[in-house]
Amino acid sequence: MNLYSLTLHEIRDKMRNGEISSKEVLDSVYKRIEEVEDKIGAYLTLTKDYAYEVAESIDRRRLKGEELGDLAGIPVAVKDNISTKGIKTTCASKMLENYVPPFDAHVIEKLKDAGAIIIGKTNLDEFAMGHSTENSAFKITKNPWDLERVPGGSSGGSAAAVAADEAYFSLGSDTGGSIRQPAAMCGIVGFKPTYGAVSRYGLVAFASSFDQIGPFAKDVEDCAIILNYLYGHDERDSTSLPAEYEDFKAALNKDIKGMKIGLPKEYFAEGIDPEIKDLVLNGVKVLENLGAHVEEISLPHTKYAVPVYYIITSAEAFSNLARFDGVRYGYRTKEYKDLEELYVNSRSEGFGKEVKFRILLGTYSLTSENYDYYHKRALKVRRLIRQEFDEAFNKYDVLISPSYPIVATKFGEQSENVSIAYMSDICTVPINIAGIPAMSIPCGFSKGLPVGMQIMSKAMGEAAIIKVAHAFERNTDYNKKKPSL
Amino acid sequence: MNFETIIGLEVHAELKTKTKAFCSCINEFGGEVNTNCCPVCMGYPGALPVLNKKLVEYAVRAGLALNCEISLFSKTDRKNYFYPDLPKAFQISQYDIPLCKNGSLKIEVDGKEKVIGITRIHIEEDAGKMLHGTESEDYSLVDFNRSGVPLIEIVSEPDLRSPLEARLYLEKLKGILEYLEISDCKMQEGSLRCDANISVRPVGQKEFGVKTEIKNMNSLKALQRALEYEEERHKRILTEGGTIVQETRRWDEAKGITVSMRTKGQADDYRYFPEPDLVPIVLEKEWIESIRKDLPELPDEKRKRFVKEYGIPEYDASILTLTKELSNFFEACAKGHKNPKAVSNWVMGEVLRVMKEKDIELKELNIKPQSLGRLIDLVDEGVLSNTGAKQVFEEMYKTGEEPEVLVDRLGLRQISDEGAIIELVKKVLEENQKSVEDYKKGKTNALGYLVGQCMKASKGKANPQLINKILKDLLS
Numbered sequence: 001m002n003l004y005s006l007t008l009h010e011i012r013d014k015m016r017n018g019e020i021s022s023k024e025v026l027d028s029v030y031k032r033i034e035e036v037e038d039k040i041g042a043y044l045t046l047t048k049d050y051a052y053e054v055a056e057s058i059d060r061r062r063l064k065g066e067e068l069g070d071l072a073g074i075p076v077a078v079k080d081n082i083s084t085k086g087i088k089t090t091c092a093s094k095m096l097e098n099y100v101p102p103f104d105a106h107v108i109e110k111l112k113d114a115g116a117i118i119i120g121k122t123n124l125d126e127f128a129m130g131h132s133t134e135n136s137a138f139k140i141t142k143n144p145w146d147l148e149r150v151p152g153g154s155s156g157g158s159a160a161a162v163a164a165d166e167a168y169f170s171l172g173s174d175t176g177g178s179i180r181q182p183a184a185m186c187g188i189v190g191f192k193p194t195y196g197a198v199s200r201y202g203l204v205a206f207a208s209s210f211d212q213i214g215p216f217a218k219d220v221e222d223c224a225i226i227l228n229y230l231y232g233h234d235e236r237d238s239t240s241l242p243a244e245y246e247d248f249k250a251a252l253n254k255d256i257k258g259m260k261i262g263l264p265k266e267y268f269a270e271g272i273d274p275e276i277k278d279l280v281l282n283g284v285k286v287l288e289n290l291g292a293h294v295e296e297i298s299l300p301h302t303k304y305a306v307p308v309y310y311i312i313t314s315a316e317a318f319s320n321l322a323r324f325d326g327v328r329y330g331y332r333t334k335e336y337k338d339l340e341e342l343y344v345n346s347r348s349e350g351f352g353k354e355v356k357f358r359i360l361l362g363t364y365s366l367t368s369e370n371y372d373y374y375h376k377r378a379l380k381v382r383r384l385i386r387q388e389f390d391e392a393f394n395k396y397d398v399l400i401s402p403s404y405p406i407v408a409t410k411f412g413e414q415s416e417n418v419s420i421a422y423m424s425d426i427c428t429v430p431i432n433i434a435g436i437p438a439m440s441i442p443c444g445f446s447k448g449l450p451v452g453m454q455i456m457s458k459a460m461g462e463a464a465i466i467k468v469a470h471a472f473e474r475n476t477d478y479n480k481k482k483p484s485l
Numbered sequence: 486m487n488f489e490t491i492i493g494l495e496v497h498a499e500l501k502t503k504t505k506a507f508c509s510c511i512n513e514f515g516g517e518v519n520t521n522c523c524p525v526c527m528g529y530p531g532a533l534p535v536l537n538k539k540l541v542e543y544a545v546r547a548g549l550a551l552n553c554e555i556s557l558f559s560k561t562d563r564k565n566y567f568y569p570d571l572p573k574a575f576q577i578s579q580y581d582i583p584l585c586k587n588g589s590l591k592i593e594v595d596g597k598e599k600v601i602g603i604t605r606i607h608i609e610e611d612a613g614k615m616l617h618g619t620e621s622e623d624y625s626l627v628d629f630n631r632s633g634v635p636l637i638e639i640v641s642e643p644d645l646r647s648p649l650e651a652r653l654y655l656e657k658l659k660g661i662l663e664y665l666e667i668s669d670c671k672m673q674e675g676s677l678r679c680d681a682n683i684s685v686r687p688v689g690q691k692e693f694g695v696k697t698e699i700k701n702m703n704s705l706k707a708l709q710r711a712l713e714y715e716e717e718r719h720k721r722i723l724t725e726g727g728t729i730v731q732e733t734r735r736w737d738e739a740k741g742i743t744v745s746m747r748t749k750g751q752a753d754d755y756r757y758f759p760e761p762d763l764v765p766i767v768l769e770k771e772w773i774e775s776i777r778k779d780l781p782e783l784p785d786e787k788r789k790r791f792v793k794e795y796g797i798p799e800y801d802a803s804i805l806t807l808t809k810e811l812s813n814f815f816e817a818c819a820k821g822h823k824n825p826k827a828v829s830n831w832v833m834g835e836v837l838r839v840m841k842e843k844d845i846e847l848k849e850l851n852i853k854p855q856s857l858g859r860l861i862d863l864v865d866e867g868v869l870s871n872t873g874a875k876q877v878f879e880e881m882y883k884t885g886e887e888p889e890v891l892v893d894r895l896g897l898r899q900i901s902d903e904g905a906i907i908e909l910v911k912k913v914l915e916e917n918q919k920s921v922e923d924y925k926k927g928k929t930n931a932l933g934y935l936v937g938q939c940m941k942a943s944k945g946k947a948n949p950q951l952i953n954k955i956l957k958d959l960l961s
């Protein structure tokens with residue numbers, strides 16, 4: 001057994017009982033990266049020197065007998081839209097190709113405090129906009145299960161890194177499914193927290209009222225451990241919840257007898273690959289056999305979720321990305337005669353196609369003529385969708401659906417058929433609209449490719465998700481399967 | 486044709502909170518360029534705003550002082566536009582739900598009180614400052630020290646009917662903001678900025694005429710002048726049968742004219758939408774009431790009190806209370822003084838004259854109110870003549886020295902010793918026998934000549950009233 005293929009909690013235990021050092025763990029992971037990264041392409045930047053410095057200090061502290069937390073000495077990969085002080089944060093955009101943040105994101109501070117070792121920054125769709133990581137300005141990332149297929153997106157690099165054992169866990173960001181969808185496609189656990197549970201400070205904003213940072217993990221236990229370190233109030237983020245958080249590890253190894261599970265029928269409707277539907281329903285059977293009550297329910301507003309999502313997120317993106325103007329940092333065109341040309345050329349040359357598409361969408365829907373018709377109505381429907389979920393969670397502990405309607409596509413497939421990609425968001429975007437937490441957990445394979453099951457709960461209902469997911473994982477072995485590389 | 490002028494003002498005041506609107510940078514004017522800024526106020530990716538509670542408190546203070554309704558629920562919105570001094574390419578402002586609305590402000594025009602409506606007061610952030618290169622430099626630089634400085638925008642109803650009313654309104658508003666101690670209100674430094682909307686219409690017409698917006702007035706006087714110019718321009722165009730173009734115009738102080746900046750067709754669509762990085766502003770009634778309770782005395786109340794307490798005329802009181810500084814100076818001087826009216830005369834006369842002539846602030850005047858009080862005492866006691874007192878005053882603000890010292894240094898102490906003056910007058914009478922005879926023959930103007938001779942003999946130091954009295958006594 002190679003060290004790199006162990007889970008976070010396994011490697012933590014080995015370090016705690018003195019079997020191995022943090023440096024050895026790091027050696028193993030960087031060796032793995034050396035072996036497979038050429039095939040996968042998960043990383044944009046590797047931070048080897050920095051990582052070894054941290055590993056040495058962790059080892060020194062451990063030798064001194066210091067009691068260290070779960071994440072001490074654990075290598076982690078970070079999506080390249082999360083600010084890391086002194087380390088390039090490119091958002092996979094030509095616009096920020098050489099941008100080095102002067103500050104750490106809140107989650108990075110937390111990881112550093114916990115002793116986790118940032119080993120590199122991972123690839124993504126430019127500014128987190130996309131479903132396949134193909135919109136990166138720098139490289140493509142391949143799915144470890146099939147190198148001809150995409151890893152999903154936008155956090156494709158973070159998902160592929162964990163699936164290929166190039167990191168023990170990683171951070172992604174989820175605006176409309178960007179953690180859960182690649183987690184499903186890469187056969188690992190991905191978690192999108194309650195909106196406001198994890199500070200967005202330092203996350204380069206795509207759509208502020210949707211974005212959440214969350215982890216990719218090798219199993220549910222790892223996921224619970226990581227959440228413990230990411231959650232917490234941050235006064236620098238006004239939307240950060242002022243809550244006290246329970247120890248999510250307490251939700252592990254729990255009986256789920258009597259728990260109520262709802263299956264929203266709109267999430268199993270036409271457009272969902274029948275094999276995926278069957279795998280998810282088989283998964284639900286497992287839970288039913290463990291004593292959970294399962295019922296079909298209806299969330300009729302689901303059909304509005306995709307347009308609501310695109311209207312609001314594009315509007316916020318239009319505004320959030322306006323700061324990339326070539327004036328203070330980032331890309332500046334070489335060709336300009338005046339201020340107008342400086343703006344137009346820098347932005348035309350610096351942004352990719354998908355980003356421009358979203359900016360234009362937002363530019364259009366926010367004009368004073370269009371605002372009421374698009375944005376105002378979308379905000380109203382967002383409230384209705386939230387209410388619908390609130391009502392459902394009055395009755396059910398969790399809702400379960402497929403994470404994504406299709407398995408990982410081949411390169412180029414999505415750009416050929418854009419509507420597939422957009423309509424496929426139907427299972428993931430309502431969760432961001434409602435601001436609730438959801439996990440994607442492996443639930444089987446379709447034609448040799450991983451399939452994910454999505455478990456949702458009410459805002460701050462993380463523990464219920466972990467409970468159900470861990471029960472499922474204990475009674476299945478999908479998470480133990482590894483891609484052959 | 487007779488025209489009626491309609492004016493509304495939009496006033497931006499920088500609030501002097503300790504820190505900026507959405508970050509913890511110090512809110513300070515000046516300073517070395519780009520030293521008072523951080524990732525938040527420079528719009529770095531990933532940086533997020535946090536609303537400064539003091540900013541809301543100061544804005545509520547202004548709202549209460551201007552009789553506004555305070556919104557228990559309001560929110561912030563993004564105003565999107567590109568300019569190099571705006572680092573996020575949007576300004577955090579308030580669009581459809583301002584913090585304060587439906588207020589009013591009283592001004593006095595021709596001795597009559599007039600109420601000017603205040604549509605709204607909302608909070609927003611300032612932009613950085615462009616430093617344009619000289620002709621030979623083909624670039625501009627940006628200083629972000631001002632970026633994120635808190636502002637309130639106070640929008641009046643179109644209730645003002647003349648450039649003078651506009652000036653009086655702004656003067657009064659400025660005074661109130663100073664009384665509230667929420668803004669420095671320095672128009673020259675830009676901590677108080679005023680844009681004006683003006684239109685004219687034939688008397689009797691219901692609809693407003695086409696308006697123009699005037700910017701770049703850096704003083705109260707400039708506001709009045711710019712509006713007078715614009716008012717005449719509108720009237721001339723309309724009289725000649727032309728039409729006014731709705732546009733934004735810039736006041737050129739040196740040339741004394743307004744110049745077109747851009748027409749409405751080119752106006753931006755700011756694509757306002759709710760700021761997703763901030764939560765709504767929800768206020769509690771008790772908090773608002775506690776702010777109301779702590780409001781300082783405002784100009785109108787103070788004016789009434791001055792009339793009552795110091796027995797000075799209404800007119801004096803309204804001038805003395807225009808600014809907080811001046812009213813405090815007067816009061817420090819008049820409190821316990823035997824002659825408050827004389828104090829008022831001195832403050833409104835010499836003090837304001839010197840401030841205006843030297844173009845200085847009261848605190849630059851170098852005169853303590855107590856010193857001015859004693860100067861007035863010296864006149865009342867006959868130690869100084871009025872002319873002498875003015876000379877002493879000149880020297881006081883130049884040197885900062887006390888009046889008692891200066892009276893002697895300048896040799897201005899009046900001789901009020903009756904015995905000494907009798908001797909002096911006797912001597913003058915002996916030397917001017919002819920005038921004495923003239924006087925006795927009935928030529929009354931001979932007395933004036935004799936007084937003059939006595940003053941001359943005393944080198945101007947004798948108390949003229951005493952000389953008059955003694956002369957008459959001796960001649961009768």
Ligand SMILES: [Zn+2]
Binds near residue numbers: 505508510522525
């Ligand atoms: Zn700042």
